[in-house]
Amino acid sequence: MKKVFERPKSLRQAEFTYCPGCIHSIIHRMVAETMDELDITNRTIGVCPVGCAVFMYEYMNCDMIEAAHGRAPAVATGVKRVLPDKFVWAYQGDGDLASIGTAEIIHAAARGEKISVVFINNTTYGMTGGQMAPTTLVGQRGSTCPAGRDPEHTGYPIRVSEMLATLDAPSYIARVTPTSPAGLVKTKKAIKRAFENQLAGKAFSMVEVLSNCPTHWRMTPIESFKWIDENMTPVFPLGVFVDR
Amino acid sequence: MTNRKLMKGNEAICYGAIAGRCDAFFGYPITPQNEIPELMSTLMPDNGHVCLQAESEVSAINMVYGAASTGKRAMTSSSSPGISLKQEGISYIAAAELPCVIVNVQRGGPGLGNTQAGQADYFQTVKGGGHGDYKVITLAPWSVQECYDFMPLAFDLADEYRGPVAILMDAIIGQMLEAVELHDNFEIVDRPKPWAVTGMRERDHNVVNSLWIDVNVMEEVNLRLQARYREAEKNEVRYAEYKVEDADMVFVAYGCSARVCRTVVDLAREEGIKLGLFRPVSLYPFPSNRIAQITKSGCSFMAVEMSCGQMVEDVRLAVNGASEVLFYGRTGGVVPTPTEILDYVKQVYDIAANPTS
Ligand SMILES: Cc1ncc(C[n+]2csc(CCOP(=O)(O)OP(=O)(O)O)c2C)c(N)n1
Ligand code: SF4
Numbered sequence: 001m002k003k004v005f006e007r008p009k010s011l012r013q014a015e016f017t018y019c020p021g022c023i024h025s026i027i028h029r030m031v032a033e034t035m036d037e038l039d040i041t042n043r044t045i046g047v048c049p050v051g052c053a054v055f056m057y058e059y060m061n062c063d064m065i066e067a068a069h070g071r072a073p074a075v076a077t078g079v080k081r082v083l084p085d086k087f088v089w090a091y092q093g094d095g096d097l098a099s100i101g102t103a104e105i106i107h108a109a110a111r112g113e114k115i116s117v118v119f120i121n122n123t124t125y126g127m128t129g130g131q132m133a134p135t136t137l138v139g140q141r142g143s144t145c146p147a148g149r150d151p152e153h154t155g156y157p158i159r160v161s162e163m164l165a166t167l168d169a170p171s172y173i174a175r176v177t178p179t180s181p182a183g184l185v186k187t188k189k190a191i192k193r194a195f196e197n198q199l200a201g202k203a204f205s206m207v208e209v210l211s212n213c214p215t216h217w218r219m220t221p222i223e224s225f226k227w228i229d230e231n232m233t234p235v236f237p238l239g240v241f242v243d244r
Numbered sequence: 245m246t247n248r249k250l251m252k253g254n255e256a257i258c259y260g261a262i263a264g265r266c267d268a269f270f271g272y273p274i275t276p277q278n279e280i281p282e283l284m285s286t287l288m289p290d291n292g293h294v295c296l297q298a299e300s301e302v303s304a305i306n307m308v309y310g311a312a313s314t315g316k317r318a319m320t321s322s323s324s325p326g327i328s329l330k331q332e333g334i335s336y337i338a339a340a341e342l343p344c345v346i347v348n349v350q351r352g353g354p355g356l357g358n359t360q361a362g363q364a365d366y367f368q369t370v371k372g373g374g375h376g377d378y379k380v381i382t383l384a385p386w387s388v389q390e391c392y393d394f395m396p397l398a399f400d401l402a403d404e405y406r407g408p409v410a411i412l413m414d415a416i417i418g419q420m421l422e423a424v425e426l427h428d429n430f431e432i433v434d435r436p437k438p439w440a441v442t443g444m445r446e447r448d449h450n451v452v453n454s455l456w457i458d459v460n461v462m463e464e465v466n467l468r469l470q471a472r473y474r475e476a477e478k479n480e481v482r483y484a485e486y487k488v489e490d491a492d493m494v495f496v497a498y499g500c501s502a503r504v505c506r507t508v509v510d511l512a513r514e515e516g517i518k519l520g521l522f523r524p525v526s527l528y529p530f531p532s533n534r535i536a537q538i539t540k541s542g543c544s545f546m547a548v549e550m551s552c553g554q555m556v557e558d559v560r561l562a563v564n565g566a567s568e569v570l571f572y573g574r575t576g577g578v579v580p581t582p583t584e585i586l587d588y589v590k591q592v593y594d595i596a597a598n599p600t601s
Binding site: 012041042043044045047054055057058060061062063064065066067068071074075076077078079081082083086087103104106107 | 267304311333
């Protein structure tokens with residue numbers, strides 16, 4: 001019988017601890033598939049964040065470093081600078097990348113570090129209980145903005161991809177979401193592109209994935225996908241911002 | 245082969261790092277250590293190594309974390325406020341059992357303080373500094389030569405004890421000019437680093453991590469670290485003594501303060517006052533046992549620091565009530581003069597030397 005579906009070799013035989021329907025799981029699989037397809041697993045060092053993806057080092061079948069909150073781009077820089085022939089990716093949430101780690105991501109991008117970053121934007125701090133993030137939409141509720149984000153009080157969501165696209169060094173910056181079959185294909189392609197660029201010796205690449213948090217959004221996974229399409233994409237437009 | 249040069253302590257740190265086969269330097273400008281990132285930015289690439297100016301001390305220490313994870317010899321340098329910023333990263337490095345070297349050219353504090361010499365980061369450096377139960381092996385050079393000599397040693401200790409090692413200096417040690425012998429009499433041990441992340445190839449994946457959800461496992465990690473610290477306390481105690489044998493009162497001082505105290509010892513002896521100097525070279529592990537031995541001669545002690553009194557607590561613990569422990573300190577970037585220390589000694593000497601009279 002022909003095998004039509006199997007675990008990528010770059011994923012370990014471990015159970016994800018993500019909530020059902022969480023997009024983290026989908027993107028983990030895509031990262032692993034991409035490593036398989038490019039045959040880079042054995043020379044990859046992955047850097048995982050503090051956030052729901054903190055246990056990524058248990059799931060990925062490559063060498064892994066668990067970084068401090070927000071510092072994955074600096075850690076990845078340290079690795080890539082001393083091992084320029086290895087493949088280095090970092091994976092970060094929006095609290096990690098767009099709040100506490102803004103300096104690290106901006107400067108890694110500005111220096112043109114030859115690393116690939118996967119950025120999971122789910123508009124909230126999933127791991128710590130659904131608090132407001134810098135990406136939380138105006139009016140969106142969180143456990144630290146129970147009445148909804150009030151721009152008078154806490155301003156507006158940060159569009160990281162657009163911000164980094166103003167820099168000269170990055171080779172690829174794209175925003176995608178896997179909420180539809182077409183979106184899944186595009187998301188996978190974007191990740192692959194980001195990885196291929198590094199393999200081609202090109203500078204910094206980042207894929208921002210509009211993601212969900214059904215648990216703290218208090219929605220079913222299907223509702224959460226719809227919410228991304230209806231509420232997130234108008235604020236965070238999908239597209240390729242840099243490709244060179 | 246001799247290679248004698250006149251240079252600053254900060255510069256000697258850089259040549260020492262090269263001699264100690266440092267692979268990567270990550271820094272951020274702050275006075276009074278700027279000579280280090282400046283010189284490293286030519287020395288390191290000239291020797292085929294990595295040197296990168298980070299966007300902050302936070303990033304610099306996390307770059308060190310990344311580079312050290314690969315098994316390469318990595319270091320950073322900074323001065324007091326910058327070292328404060330690095331503390332979370334140092335805690336992670338200690339917990340993840342990664343070797344690295346951190347140079348602190350201390351300045352006056354707290355706060356932004358000033359760029360003059362201080363010794364008020366003693367607690368932060370030798371008692372842990374960041375969160376959690378960890379220690380940082382700490383070496384305190386008092387000469388430009390020692391700045392050079394201690395770098396290869398620091399990298400070696402970091403590899404052997406798998407943790408961060410600090411070089412604790414101050415603005416004067418960092419910026420004074422002295423002759424230094426750039427020798428290569430170092431034994432550099434290439435320890436295998438099977439834990440390093442370098443790409444898996446034929447082995448299972450390696451993980452550099454400091455997260456242990458199971459409290460019992462986390463306790464085991466802690467106990468493993470503590471066992472290493474006990475080993476270091478046995479094997480890595482370093483100190484120097486000057487005219488201690490017949491002294492009625494012994495200064496305990498490190499770095500810049502120790503240089504001033506040596507002068508005071510000589511001045512005092514000309515006047516018949518028998519002083520000596522005990523200089524801890526490793527601040528952690530602290531030479532407590534040797535200090536305890538010295539108490540048997542019946543002498544008293546005076547800790548001299550450029551702080552309001554930090555190391556003096558370790559002296560008191562070592563002396564453990566067996567002798568009197570006095571303290572003299574200047575702080576905020578003020579360096580005590582030999583005469584002011586001698587005057588203070590004269591005020592307290594009779595009482596301290598003959599506590600019963
Ligand atoms: C220095 C520091 N501050 C705060 C935390 C607590 N913390 C853990 S995860 C997290 C937020 C993670 O949110 P995000 O990056 O959006 O990832 P998600 O969990 O949503 O995937 C915070 C604030 C920490 N571990 N370290
Ligand atoms: S808390 Fe939210 S982000 Fe975290 S695993 Fe659950 S659904 Fe995903």
